[in-house]
Amino acid sequence: MRQAKTGDVVRVHYTGRLTDGTEFDSSQGREPLEFQVGSGQIIPGLEKHVEGMEVGQKSTVTVPAEEAYGARDERQVQSVPRDSLPDDLDLELGSRLTATTREGRQIPLTVIDLDENQVTVDANHPLAGQDLIFDLELVEIVGSEPGETFGR
The missing domain is CATH 3.10.50.40 (Chitinase A; domain 3)
Known part of the structure; x- marks a missing residue:
């Protein structure tokens, strides 16, 4: 066969x-x-x-x-000021976002923590x-x- x-x-x-x-x-x-x-x-x-x-x-x-x-890379986890994100974003734990680099590359992000001042996103693949x-x-x-x- x-x-x-x-x-x-x-x-x-x-x-x-x-x-x-x-x-x-x-x-x-x-x-x-x-x-x-x-x-x-x-x-x-x-x-x-x-x-x-x-x-x-x-x-x-x-x-x-x-x-x-691949292995998780903790350098792919970043906290950003909430006021640096668009106001119309409906943010909650697990939300999927996309960032665009200066070169135009799309990076998928997952919200892993948030409060009224900061949003922590993870660019690692979920698996x-x-x-x-x-x-x-x-x-x-x-x-x-x-x-x-x-x-x-």
């Missing part, structure tokens, strides 16, 4: 959970996730695991934080610093050649 290799476009069903069992994402009820193996479209540890899988194969993999969203567990099923290898498809 054909195995997924670098350059192949594959489709996988997945469920992602934290080490405490909390589910954070799943393709259940949706189309399978489609990506090209080796292109860096998904986290490195998951991509490495899919390479070599066969269509129909199911597997569970634990991806360490450094092969997922940074966490090992992730994925249940996977390789549904289809679309292939790297035009018209090439391997599936059930």
Whole structure:
């Protein structure tokens, strides 16, 4: 049976959970996730695991934080004066904001603390610093050649 290799476009069903069992994402009820193996479209540890899988194969993999969203970086946590933010922002714990750098790059932020004077935001990915567990099923290898498809 054909195995997924670098350059192949594959489709996988997945469920992602934290080490405490909390589910954070799943393709259940949706189309399978489609990506090209080796292109860096998904986290490195998951991509490495899919390479070599066969269509129909199911597997569970634990991806360490450094092969997922990396370690938490406390330098990414900043407090800003509340009056430096637009007045019309509806701020509460967990609010998602976006900052724009001078170069025009968008940075997603999460409000992690606030009071009447300060707002503390975190630019780390919400899953940074966490090992992730994925249940996977390789549904289809679309292939790297035009018209090439391997599936059930």
